Amino acid sequence: MSKVAVLNCSNYKLKEVEAQLDRGLALLGGWEQFIKPGDKVFLKLNLLMKKRPEEAVTTHPVVVEAVTRKLLDLGASVVIGDSPGGPFSVMALKVIYKATGIEEVARKTGAELNYDTQGVDVLFPQGKLIKKFHLCRAMVAGVKIVSLSKLKTHQMTKFTGAVKVLFGAVPGLQKAEYHVKMPRTTDFCDMLIDLALCVNPVLHIMDAIEGMEGHGPSAGNPRKVERILISKNPFALDWAALKVVGIRPNTVPTVSQAINRDIYSGPGREDFLGDSIQAISPPFKAPDVSGEVRFPVPKFISEYLRPKPIFSPEICIGCGECSRHCPPKALIIENKFPKLNLEECIRCFCCQELCPHKAVQVKRSVLGKLLSR
Incomplete structure (x- = not known):
């Protein structure tokens, strides 16, 4: 399923966000297509580091609250979390949950915050580069994952969205091992594609009401985009998001490599539902990740x-x-x-x-x- 719901949403008012989420899911067949009563859901956020919501580094707490309330209304149990950059410890999680407003979301909704910092090995024999991932146990043990990404630029991968956010399924400092093993951007992005296919969330929702351009994913500038995007397919969602912010999708390695691997063929004429996918003006300022020099040099x-x-x-x-x-x-x-x-x-x-x-x-x-x- 490559359909993407593109929804105008001008602010972080809870009722407006809830209304657009319901509208988007209706276009995709309804929430019930993805979540059933009794499901255990891990709500996977972008909680990169200790930042306030208005800095546009992490998934905004209003979006998290809106999705959490809907999942609970559907009869699911909800655990909220991420493996941020740096150490994956209970103390680090407490600090980040509080700073990003997620602790307050849990208090208001009754959802559980994840403090399980253990990892488990998960076999993925069909991976191009990685046949076995070490993943956060809380995201593996009999749960459905709903991913809530944040639209941002990224210095290594140019863009972080529905695919890149799933690197947070790797616990803590284990992420460093993947960087060391795959220093080339194309290889690293192939690994991210393998990881997205392995983790396989049932639904991807992107907080693009306010994104980040320039020196993302943490030192860029907040920028109003006024969209929420929803899809079952993370590659289709990222393509749509890139079109909205005026970045050519074929310049983003997670998208171009997915197309090269025949995992995603690009959008069809009827794949975008809801509101306009027309690019905002001016387009996002994005880093150059063009990679290695194209001929041998010392x-x-x-x-x-x-x-x-x-x-x-x-x-x-x-x-x-x-x-x-x-x-x-x-x-x-x-x-x-x-x-x-x-x-x-x-x-x-x-x-x-x-x-x-x-x-x-x-x-x-x-x-x-x-x-x-």
Whole structure:
């Protein structure tokens, strides 16, 4: 099923969000097509880090509340959670649930917050790159997953939506292992596609009422998009979202690789339901993830031409979060400032993604931009 409901929604008022969700699900055959009484549902959010809802980094609590109330009304039990960036611990989850407004959602609705931080191995023999994933136990044990993503740009994958958000099914620091094993963007995105197929949520809902452009997924600028998107198919949903924000879908590796692998063939004429998919103006500012230089060059030149993280001495406070979250351990803190070993850097940009002070930008030389096109 590649149908996508595209719904205008101008604000985060609960009644308006609830009405648009009901309208969208009616277009897709009704909530009952996906959720039955007695179902155990894990509501998988984007809770990347400790950020306030208005910063547009995490799934907005009003959207979470609206979906949670509907699932409970349908007779399902609901557990809300995510595996954020960094350590996957009860203490870390409590801090993030509170800061993002999700703790209050649980209090108001009676839904359960996930504090199970254990992981389990899940075989996936049909995967292109990964035949066995290590996933959060709470997202595996006899539950239906409903995914609530946030529309944002991303420094490594250009865009994070319905496919990329499922990387949060991998517990905590285990994510670093996947980055180290697959440093090339195309390989990493192939892994994300395998993961999306393995986790296989029954429904994908995207909070695009307010998204993030520029230096996403955490240091960009909030931008009104005024949409909610819903689909059974994460690749179709991401395609629709990209069209809405004016980013060419074939420039986003999770979409282009899915098409190359014949997992998704692109939209048909009747695939978009509801409101207009016309791009907002001006289009989203998005990072360049064009990848490697397209012809052989010596390694020392290649390292110069590739994008790299740049640390701002005016903003950085030397907290060390970048160093702690660097998968290949290419960063150290020296004299209260990050020192990067470029030869070890795999360009995952976790340092930029998880910097709490927005002190890291990803930059590329002009020559590097020209030679990678």
